[in-house]
Amino acid sequence: MSHDASLTNRNFKVVGTRVPRPDGVDKVTGRARYGADATAPGQLVGMILRSPHAHALIRSIDTSKAEALPGVKAVITSADLPDKVNGRRDLLDILENCMARGRALYDGHAVAAVAAIDAETAKQALKLIKIDYKVLPHVTDVDEAMQEGAPIVQPWVRTAGGDPNKETNVSQISEFGHGDVEAGFAEADVVIERSYKTEQTHQGYIEPHACLASVGPDGQGELWVTTQGHYTFRNQCAELLGMEIAKLKVTSSEIGGGFGGKTHVWMEPVALALSRKANRPVKLVMTRDEVFRATGPTCSTSIDVKIGVKRDGRITGAKAVLRYQDGAFPGIWGMLGAMTSWACYDLPNVKSIAYDVLVNRPKVAAYRAPSAPMAAFAVESTMDIVAGAIGMDPVDFRLLNAAKEGTRASYGPTYGPIGIRATLEAVKNHPQMKVKLKPNQGRGMACGFWFNFGGQTCATVNIGVDGTINVSVGTVDVGGSRASLSLIAAEELGVPYETVKCTIADTASLGHNDTTEGSRGTFSSGMAIIFACRNAIEELRNRAAKTWDIPVQDVHWQDGQAVALGIQHSNLQPLTLAQIAAKSPRTGGPIAGHNEVVADGAGVSFASHICDVEVDPETGATRVLRYAVIQDAGRAIHPDYVEGQFQGAAAQGIGWALNEEYIYGKDGRLQNPGFLDYRIPVCSDLPFIDTQILEIPNPGHPYGIRGVGETSIVPPLAAIGNAVSNAVGVRLTHVPMSPPRILKAIKAERSLAGDRRVSAG
Amino acid sequence: MAGVHVSTTINGDPVEFVCQPAEVLLDVLRNRVGLTGAKEGCGTGDCGACSVTLDGRLVCACLVLGAEADGRAITTVEGLASGGRLHPLQEKFIEHAALQCGVCTPGFLVAAKALLDRNPDPTVEQIRYALAGNLCRCTGYDKIVRAVQAAAAELATDAAQAGKSGKSKKTRKQTAA
Known part of the structure; x- marks a missing residue:
């Protein structure tokens, strides 16, 4: 679908x-510098000691032997990280996650840290730290954690709005929806109810967390770090350590993947505290084992879905009860699951109830459209079961119930122009739908939704005397956004792409920018750049007017040059941006444009995916044969990188659906903290991933951008679940659908064959 | 512990270093030689981000000891471009948008070059299996496979032209290799 110019009133030249x-x-030359690629004179090596217990009281820590080891320059514990935030729970949680305060809350929780002259010395020092633990009962399963008598993870946690005296692992209960679902079910011809589970996965960025921290006795500091948001890291580190924000300069390195996992601090305050104590720069780089045990993961979940439908396919009632574990600290992940669960559909009666639950696992972080894939797995699997029960094509069933412009979303707002129906129409017309399947093969499709986000943004455009352009932004480039943002600046100024150089500024060089999350990088920095360019164009027009000695209102900006309007100026030849820039030292000095904005108007986005699989009935192994992603991008600024986001998100979803899972032992320890046993998809696991970019412009953005990074991780769990279920003739309800789970489902079905109950009606 | 003195060749240049007996080649390259193109993604040979060649053989630098480099020749991503010209694989990775975050890219380039050196005309399946030891979390591998195909095609065209234009060009190519 081509771009609809009516909403942006624009025909693009370089965008696209x-x-x-x-x-x-x-x-491609190895020159790019990532988190672990920086060094500083006199730097020390930092290392962290981590709890081997899922839950334990820390009775005492004896660091004296480690401190006495030659070459050790600093040892710290939580005693070196006192509360500087007056008990503000959100920040204290982050600090406590960086370093245990009296209790280890999960396997891998940091308990002490050292800085030494080299890695060997630091390793020895960690072994010399003596910790007296009292092991406590633990809980790692979300359903068990909700039961009466379950071990309590955080004694201070109370259910928000609940009994103020009752210790609990449920930190909040959220409810969304409208209408009367019970009346809706009563009205239905068929009601289907199913329960699902999804296991915990990790973002799996290839670059481990890494930083180089330096703090002097004058209270000034610098931090080089791999992060999705260096301003957020600066603010969190400064607040947690009692530093002044302006005196901590944070530079974002090239980032080797984040996917939400690098949105808040993990060990950067520890590195800064070590540096402050040792008065030397400290480099702290996590091992892969640490990354798995102590950072990132998304929730494991347990979800019930109930759908009531008329024989004609119209849904009369829809309800989801969602239980998300947030790790050892309260989170909002269940709430987000509830908000996204029914967002694709136009429903008269809908309700979602979410429980956010604490367990003895790592603090959950955002993972690409956080919480939506699990809810979509449960909802979109049930949608297929319902379609089957009433004998309707699953795509037609979804089309009949799909949300449209004016639909009141289940989470509250009323939609503007949206793309869900267009993606479903594209599924119907996709050539993959016509490929004939062989035995043991199955096809599935599913839809997904994500909000997208705007947030605080700041950009500067500086015009050099040779007419080349420096664009400074503060949103970290996680996947090629410097190319997209350069295209936007070139488009707005009317200059060639090659003349624009986009840089991610450090925190001392540009105003605050929110973290690159919520698919906001190109959306929000794009918006700020457009406004900053318009600001610069004002000045370019001023300079042209000055040069010509005519009123500025007679100067028009067109195709990268100032044009004098009116017959009285017909003798004036247009002045190009480069000509105006060359004169700038004599016409008023440097020419720049700035913009500071809260980038409101983020446009929701939808995707529909088609997946063909083949399941080996002997081993339970699944192979993805064909995969297609169809998503609404609003406007695709750089189509290669839009496709790349679609493909990457689908691949992560495929891994989640089929292989990836955190496996905890009975002792509460993570059994597979490495890429050998936590197996993400490799090149030979995947087919080419077909993409189709739809462009239904977002009226909330001058160029129609929606944000494209996250939505396509939402459908794969369900698309594959539906495909696998169709291939083996058994409904799979537990992700990942690893070979043992598929074999178990096939065997259970065989033993039930004959007296299988069809739970329709 | 006493260091080990190692004389080796890195990207065609003679290099000497002293390292600890237990120090892996990846740490030597990154911390002692100053070549940070090879990345540590796992330290256990599972991700391929530290791929280099040792006497032409593809290895994970995190699984080789620095001391083992003595008397041998190492090629890292920093050695792929010759002079001012990128290797066709490097060009095609940029052209096909085969990288997003780029942290796995050095490993992929070294592994892909090792593949094309021994099999100049690989099938898609051969490319996928040859690169199965390199993890990428951003791209879904689609554009990486296409970039390798495109580079193989360009190298084949270059080789055919070199064959036509006779000996002098061949000599230049050998020097570059």
Whole structure:
């Protein structure tokens, strides 16, 4: 679908072209510097000691032997990280996650840290730290954690709005919806109810967390770090350590993947505290084992879904009860699951109830459209079962109930122009739908939704005397956004893409920018750049007017040059941006444009995926044969990187659906903290992933951008679940659908064959 | 512990270093030689981000000891471009948007070059299996496979032209290799 110019009133010249990315050469030659690639004179090696217990009281920590080891320059514990935030729970949780305060809350929880002259010395020092633990009962399963008598993870937690005297692992209960679902079910011809489970997965970025921290006795500091949001990291570190925000300069390195996992601090305050104590720069790099045990993961879940439907396919009632474990600290992940669960559909009666639950696992972080894939797995699997029960094609069934412009979303707002129906129409017309399947093969499809986000943004456009353009932004480039943002600046100023250089500024060089999350990078920095360019164009017009000695209102900006309007100025030749820039030292000095904005108007996005699989009935192994992603991008600024986001998100979803899972032992320890046993998809596991970019412009953005990074991780769990279920003739309800789970489901079905109950009606 | 003195060749240049007996080649390259193109993604040979060649053989630098480099030749991502010209694989990775975050890219390039050196005309399946030891979390591998195909095609064209234009060009190519 081509771009609908009526909403943006614009015909683009360079936006939408597939230009080479500006950081390409650095990244293919090894020159690009990531978190672990920086060094400082006199730097020390930092290392963290982690709890081997899922839950334990820390009776005492004796660091004296470690401190006495030659070459050790600093040892710290939570005693070195006192509460500087007056008990503010959100920040204290982050600090407590960086370093246990009296109790280890999960296997891998940091308990002490050292800085030493080299890695060998630091390793020895960790072994010399003596910790007296009292092991406590633990709980790692979300359903068990909700039961009466379950071990309590955080004694201070009370259910928000609940009994103020009752200790609990349920930190909040959220409810969304409208209408009367019970009346809706009563009205239905068929009611289907199913329960689902999904296991915990990790973002799996290839670059482990890494930083280089330096704090002097004058209270000034610098931090080089791999992060999705260096301003957020600066603010969190400064607040947690009692530093002044302006005196901590944070520079974001190239980032080797984040997917939500690098949105808040994990060990950066520890590195800064070590540096402060040792008065030397400290480099702290996590091992892969640490990354798995102590950072990132998304929730495991347990979800019930109930759908009531008329024989004609119209849904009369829809309800989901969602239980999300947030790790050892309260989170909002269940709430987000509830908000996203029914967002694809136009429903008269709908309700979602979510429980956010604490367990003895790592603090959950955002993972690409956080919480939506699990809810979509449960809802979209049930949608297929319902379609089957009433004998309707699953795509037609979804189309009949799909949300449209004016639909009141289940989570509250009323939609503007949206793309769900367009993606479903595209599924119907997709050539993959016509490929004939062989025995043991199955096809599935599913839909997904994500909000997208705007947030605080700041950009500067500086015009050099040779007419080249420096664009400074503060949203970290996680996947090629410097190319997209350069295209936007070139488009707005009317100059060639090659003349624009986009840089991610450090925190001392540009105003605050929110973290690159919620698919906001190109959306929000794009918006700020457009406004900053318009600001610069004002000045370019002023300078042209000054040069010509005519009123500025007679100067028009067109195709990268100032044009004098009116017959009285017909003798004036247009002045190009480069000509105006060359004169700038004599016409008033440097020319720049700035913009600071809260980038409101983020546009929701939808995707529909089609998946063909083949399941080996002997081993239970699943192979993805064909995969297609159809998603609404609003406007695709750089189509290559939009496709790349679609493909990458689908691949992560495929891994989640089929292989990836945190496996905890009875002792509460993570059994597979490495890429050998936590197996993400490799090149030979996947087919080419077909993509179709739809462009239904977002009226909330000058160029119609919606944000594209997250939505396509939402459908794969369900699309594959539906495909596998169709291939083996058994409904799979537990993700990942690993070979043992598929075999178990097939065997259970065989033993039930004959007296199988069809739970329709 | 006493260090080990190692004389080796890195990207065609003679290099000497002293390392600890237990120090892996990846740490030597990154911390002692100053070549940070090879990345540590896992330290256990599972992700391929530290791929280098040792006497032409593809290895994970995190699984080789620095001391083992003595008397041998190492090629890292920093050695792929010759002079001012990128290797066709490097060009095609940029052209096909085969990288997003780029942290796995050095490993993929080294592994893909090792593949094309021994099999200049690989099938898609051969490319996928040859690169199965390199993890990428951003791209879903789609554009990486296409970039390798495109680079193989360009190298084949280059080789055919070199064959036509005779000996002098061949000599230049060998020097570059």
